[in-house]
Amino acid sequence: MKLATWNVNSLGVRLPQVLDWLAAHQPDVLCLQETKLTDDKFPHTELSSAGYQVQWFGQKTYNGVALISRSAATEIVKNIPGLDDPQARVIAGTVEGVRVIGAYIPNGQDVESDKFIYKLRWLTALREWLATELAAHPKLVLMGDYNIAPEDRDVHDPVLWAGQVLCTPEERAHFKALIALGLSDAFRLFEQPPKSWSWWDYRNLAFRKNQGLRIDHILVSDSLRAKVTACVIDKPTRKNERPSDHAPVLVDLDPG
DNA sequence: ATGTCACCTGGTAGGTGA
Numbered sequence A: 001m002k003l004a005t006w007n008v009n010s011l012g013v014r015l016p017q018v019l020d021w022l023a024a025h026q027p028d029v030l031c032l033q034e035t036k037l038t039d040d041k042f043p044h045t046e047l048s049s050a051g052y053q054v055q056w057f058g059q060k061t062y063n064g065v066a067l068i069s070r071s072a073a074t075e076i077v078k079n080i081p082g083l084d085d086p087q088a089r090v091i092a093g094t095v096e097g098v099r100v101i102g103a104y105i106p107n108g109q110d111v112e113s114d115k116f117i118y119k120l121r122w123l124t125a126l127r128e129w130l131a132t133e134l135a136a137h138p139k140l141v142l143m144g145d146y147n148i149a150p151e152d153r154d155v156h157d158p159v160l161w162a163g164q165v166l167c168t169p170e171e172r173a174h175f176k177a178l179i180a181l182g183l184s185d186a187f188r189l190f191e192q193p194p195k196s197w198s199w200w201d202y203r204n205l206a207f208r209k210n211q212g213l214r215i216d217h218i219l220v221s222d223s224l225r226a227k228v229t230a231c232v233i234d235k236p237t238r239k240n241e242r243p244s245d246h247a248p249v250l251v252d253l254d255p256g
Numbered sequence B: 001a002t003g004t005c006a007c008c009t010g011g012t013a014g015g016t017g018a
Helices: A011-025 A044-049 A114-136 A169-180 A235-239
Strands: A002-007 A029-033 A053-057 A065-069 A074-078 A090-095 A098-104 A140-145 A183-185 A216-221 A228-233 A249-253
Touching: A002 A011, A002 A098, A002 A140, A002 A216, A011 A029, A011 A044, A029 A140, A044 A053, A053 A090, A065 A090, A065 A098, A098 A114, A114 A140, A114 A169, A140 A249, A169 A183, A216 A228, A216 A249
Parallel strands: A002 A029, A029 A098, A098 A140
Antiparallel strands: A002 A249, A029 A065, A053 A065, A074 A090, A090 A098, A140 A216, A183 A216, A228 A249
């Protein structure tokens, strides 16, 4: 079973690339973030014609998530139950017995910003909900744009980024707290090339200079950990014409 | 430090968010 996550930075712009990518990689599940489409504008017909089931949850201009799967997803949940959140950031469903949660964790903008407070509160709510989800669904995958670089090795210039949003101790503590629920960062289950990033700023020729951060992650529950056979960042997709600023991340699960 | 992109409102740019 192949699962993937991709922050597409506007599905309206990136739909042709998503369709090409689905055809090329044939994932069983693809979670999208930053679709930036209201639900009435979601291109479900095109994705359905590509042979995929799709669940979506969006809003105008910002955020928006989707769960694309070969077989139908059940027990759909949109956003974190109990959290009063006007922003469309989570979509969850059960696919072939695996609980899949796609999340677009808030960026936080700046440590001095109200958006940073929102991010930290949001992460607390996510963790509390995850605890109940894990109890109900031992086979669980949490993937998406976390907007957190977990360690210095996930940052092209840790000195420049020290204490900045995406890299603060508070955010990293939240990431570790998610891990402590019984999850593993699938990417770190394997040997990986150094300087592996999932996001490169559009500005400053960052991709050309490979100045990026690893902020898109796939966390797998303890029950799935031993079944993970590979986890890679699809860097070539970031070289597309008119690319998203994020590359997809993929994980392979041994069936059975 | 700041060489971009996508979206909005309401324009023949400017603001916001990432």
